[in-house]
Amino acid sequence: MSSKSQSSVLHKFKGVIFSTMSSEELLNSLDSFEAREDDVFLVSYPKSGTHWIAKVIENIPNARITLTPPIELGDISKFEELKTYCERRVIPTHLSYSMLPMNVKQKPCKIIYIIRNPKDIAVSFYHYYRDNPNLPSIETWHEFFELFLKGDVVYGSWFDHVLSWEEHKNAKNILIISYEEMKKDPSKNIKKIATFLGLNMTDSEINQIVWKTSFAEMKNNTAKENCDPNHTICALTSNRNLVFRKGAVGDWINYFTSKQKRVFDELFTEKMKHSELAKHFGDYS
Numbered sequence: 001m002s003s004k005s006q007s008s009v010l011h012k013f014k015g016v017i018f019s020t021m022s023s024e025e026l027l028n029s030l031d032s033f034e035a036r037e038d039d040v041f042l043v044s045y046p047k048s049g050t051h052w053i054a055k056v057i058e059n060i061p062n063a064r065i066t067l068t069p070p071i072e073l074g075d076i077s078k079f080e081e082l083k084t085y086c087e088r089r090v091i092p093t094h095l096s097y098s099m100l101p102m103n104v105k106q107k108p109c110k111i112i113y114i115i116r117n118p119k120d121i122a123v124s125f126y127h128y129y130r131d132n133p134n135l136p137s138i139e140t141w142h143e144f145f146e147l148f149l150k151g152d153v154v155y156g157s158w159f160d161h162v163l164s165w166e167e168h169k170n171a172k173n174i175l176i177i178s179y180e181e182m183k184k185d186p187s188k189n190i191k192k193i194a195t196f197l198g199l200n201m202t203d204s205e206i207n208q209i210v211w212k213t214s215f216a217e218m219k220n221n222t223a224k225e226n227c228d229p230n231h232t233i234c235a236l237t238s239n240r241n242l243v244f245r246k247g248a249v250g251d252w253i254n255y256f257t258s259k260q261k262r263v264f265d266e267l268f269t270e271k272m273k274h275s276e277l278a279k280h281f282g283d284y285s
C-alpha cells in the first residue's frame, strides 16, 4: 500500500470490507429498504460485467425501467431517493445474498446474478484498484493477488459471494447470467434476459442491442456518459473510464504466474467442489 492507508477509504461491515462510499449507517439499515414487487436487482461480485448487463436491460424496447444507483452507495438518504423512481426500478448491487435487504428476499422481486471467471475478475479488479482514487493504492499485481485470494478486498471473498448465491440459483425469480456465455452468444443471452423480465423482442431488436452493447461501442460512449450522473451504477467510482478496460475472456493468462495459477486452482477446487455455478465458466477457468 502507498499514499492512502486502507483505513482512510475502507471500513468493515459484518466482516466484509466496504468502501467509505457506502456509509455504515446505510449498511446497518439495509433491512429497512422497502422493495417493490416489480423491482429488478442486478447483482454481481465487482468486475463481473454489471455495466454490460445494465446497458442491455436499458436498451430493451418498451421496458419502462429506470436504472438506479447501487443500493449500497451513499448514505441513509439513499432509500428516500430510491422511492422517487416511478418506473420499474433496476437496482444494481454487489451485495452477497446474506446482506441483501430482507424485504427483497420476501417479495417476488426479480434478481439477475452475473458471474464471471474469477481469474479474469482478479485481473480486472487489480487494474481498477490500481487506478481508482477511491480505493487503497496497490503497488503490484502480486500484492493484489494475495489480497484477492484472502478476500481482503472490497465486497470480500469472491468464493463467499458466489457460494452465498449457490443455493438460490434455481429459484424462479433468479436468473444466472455468465460473462463468458454472454461473450459467446450475446443474442441468446439478451433474449434470455428479456424473457425473464417478461418482455418480447424481435430478432432485429436483439441485433441492435448486441451492437449497442458491444465492448467497443460502450467504451466509445464513456466520455459522453461520464458527465451524466444517471449513469453512475458503479459503487466505487463515477469515472466510467475505469470500468471499460479490455472486455476480454481469458486475459488472466497474461498476469498469473504458473505458481499463482496452481495456488488459485487448488483453492478453487477445494471451495467450489460442490458448486454448479462454477460450471458456467466452461473451459475458461
Ligand SMILES: Nc1ncnc2c1ncn2[C@@H]1O[C@H](COP(=O)(O)OS(=O)(=O)O)[C@@H](OP(=O)(O)O)[C@H]1O
Binding pocket: 044, 045, 046, 047, 048, 049, 050, 051, 052, 120, 123, 124, 125, 127, 213, 214, 215, 216, 218, 233, 234, 235, 243, 244, 245, 246, 247, 248, 251
Ligand atoms: N460490453 C462489454 N463487453 C464485454 N466486457 C465488458 C463490457 N462492458 C464492460 N465490460 C467489462 O466488464 C468489467 C467491468 O465489470 P463491472 O461492470 O461489473 O464493473 S464494476 O464492478 O461495476 O465496476 C471490465 O472487465 P475488464 O475489461 O476485464 O477489466 C469491463 O471491461
